[in-house]
Amino acid sequence: MSTTIHSIDAILVDIPTIRPHKLSMTTMGVQTMVIVRIKDSNGLEGLGEATTIGGLSYGPESPESIKLTIDSYLAPLLLNQPSNNINTLKVRLNANIRANHLAKSAIETALLDLNGKQQGLSVSQxxxxxxxxxxxxxxxxxxxxxxxxxxxxxxxxxxxxxxxxxxxxxxxxxxxxxxxxxxxxxxxxxxxxxxxxxxxxxxxxxxxxxxxxxxxxxxxxxxxxxxxxxxxxxxxxxxxxxxxxxxxxxxxxxxxxxxxxxxxxxxxxxxxxxxxxxxxxxxxxxxxxxxxxxxxxxxxxxxxxxxxxxxxxxxxxxxxxxxxxxxxxxxxxxxxxxxxxxxxxxxxxxIPTTPGLGVEIDEDKLAFYRRK
The missing domain is CATH 3.20.20.120 (Enolase-like C-terminal domain)
Structure with missing residues (x-):
């Protein structure tokens, strides 16, 4: 029987860069990532990430808006839905939410990671x-x-x-x-x-x-x-x-x-x-x-x-x-x-070859760098 999506969490994480990173529109000293964690009804977890460059200086989505979009709009459309048909879930999201590509990318990545772990296959497979x-x-x-x-x-x-x-x-x-x-x-x-x-x-x-x-x-x-x-x-x-x-x-x-x-x-x-x-x-x-x-x-x-x-x-x-x-x-x-x-x-x-993305969260590091 197919598992369903049990929970979706979007977490802001701020990590300093090794040196100032200068672009034409901004200079970065900290990179902010939105880390997405999707759990299915069996307790398996898929990881995703949405990251942009310099807040809103690069494009129309900021880390803060990505988290808000996931929490308020994307997650309600996905909770309790079957977790193993990514195409169906993408159609569902696109029918209700315009654009917001970074937020959708984090969700899709987490679903691919989750599906890979469910099937014992890497994302590339x-x-x-x-x-x-x-x-x-x-x-x-x-x-x-x-x-x-x-x-x-x-x-x-x-x-x-x-x-x-x-x-x-x-x-x-x-x-x-x-x-x-x-x-x-x-x-x-x-x-x-x-x-x-x-x-x-x-x-x-x-x-x-x-x-x-x-x-x-x-x-x-x-x-x-x-x-x-x-x-x-x-x-x-x-x-x-x-x-x-x-x-x-x-x-x-x-x-x-x-x-x-x-x-x-x-x-x-x-x-x-x-x-x-x-x-x-x-x-x-x-x-x-x-x-x-x-x-x-x-x-x-x-x-x-x-x-x-x-x-x-x-x-x-x-x-x-x-x-x-x-x-x-x-x-x-x-x-x-x-x-x-x-x-x-x-x-x-x-390229990692283990199931899903092939990476695992360090919970202590996540707790240290997540935005309070």
Whole structure:
């Protein structure tokens, strides 16, 4: 007999970052996660996570609004429902709740974890099976200080933890940013890949100037140079330069992916389970990209271990991630709330193979970091 959903808890958790993380729209010193715990009528528990960047500075959902949405709107629709048919539960939520993709992603992740534990299968097995057991992971250099970023990158290379780096730019005048990036590229050499993320900070005129200079400096690609729904500028820029563009904030789901590809965009899409309301939606977007000749990238919202491993299970089922992944979120935080953190080594990360997500909450750490 199928079990039912017995309880749903959403918990705010605040963990300091190892250093200030500077983006074009904000600087982070603490990451706030919404941890979701769903228990079935047999006492099994599934874990999920919803995490955004810098409160409301990045998008329309904040940690506080995510918790409120889950507590007041999503949970009442799910309690006492059969726990093993995720598609039916997704239809139920979408019929009653518009958008709120991050909150829905946390719920879907917890249900996948729960279903995996119920069946003795990993989440990647539930999603069709892992093709990869180890995925490459880049590191983001975001101190804003050129010398510090060079030192940080060199230490990562020496430790065999990362050999691909992304720089957050866009908060300074464009040529100051280019000078900063070019100096790091020159110091690290041609064997190291350097990419930049503008986080929508440029208009098309500025992006044209910046991308020309970045292309000349040997930078490998530019992420989201222009505003979210300015598809036309992304298409024109992708056709004007040989330096590739990675679309991130512009692409939430398969519909966005189809529309941008149909408009003539050439480049890559950043897959994020949070933007697509869960791993299942992110993989639907991946299918649209694959059919359109668009490259794939495993993106992050700077989630902790729970959200990161959920993404990794999804990415592991994809044959090719053309520009790798950035699943470094747990490494940006000073501590973790799981018993066994992910294994980062050999310039990448291992995919857990135990049932569900393959992680377990450290109750003492959760109690210490949960918002009082």
């Amino acid at each position: 539930l999603l069709g099976g892992a093709i990869h057991q180890h995925l490459p992971v880049l590191w983001v250099l975001a101190s804003g200080d050129t010398a510090k970023d060079i030192d940080e990158a060199q230490s990562m290379i020496a430790a065999k933890r990362h050999c691909v780096f992304k720089l957050k730019i866009g908060s300074r005048p464009v040529m100051e940013d280019v000078k900063h990036v070019a100096a790091i590229k020159a110091a690290l050499g041609d064997s190291v890949s350097i990419r930049v993320d503008v986080n929508q900070a440029w208009d098309e005129f500025t992006a044209t100037k910046g991308m020309q200079a970045l292309q000349s400096a040997g930078i490998d690609w530019v992420e989201q140079p222009t505003p979210t729904k300015d598809f036309a500028s992304l298409v024109r820029l992708s056709q004007k330069f040989t330096i590739p563009i990675l679309a991130d904030e512009s692409i939430n789901d398969a519909t966005d992916g189809f529309q941008l590809a149909a408009a003539g965009f050439s480049g890559s899409y950043a897959l994020k389970i949070a933007k697509s309301a869960g791993p299942i939606g992110a993989l639907k977007l991946a299918s649209v990209a694959q059919a359109s000749g668009i490259g794939l990238y495993g993106g992050t919202m700077l989630e902790g271990t729970i959200g990161t491993v959920a993404s990794l299970h999804a990415w592991s089922t994809l044959e090719k991630l053309h520009v790798g992944t950035e699943m470094f979120g747990p490494l940006l935080m000073k501590d973790d709330i799981v018993v066994n953190p992910l294994n980062y080594s050999n310039f990448g990360v291992e």
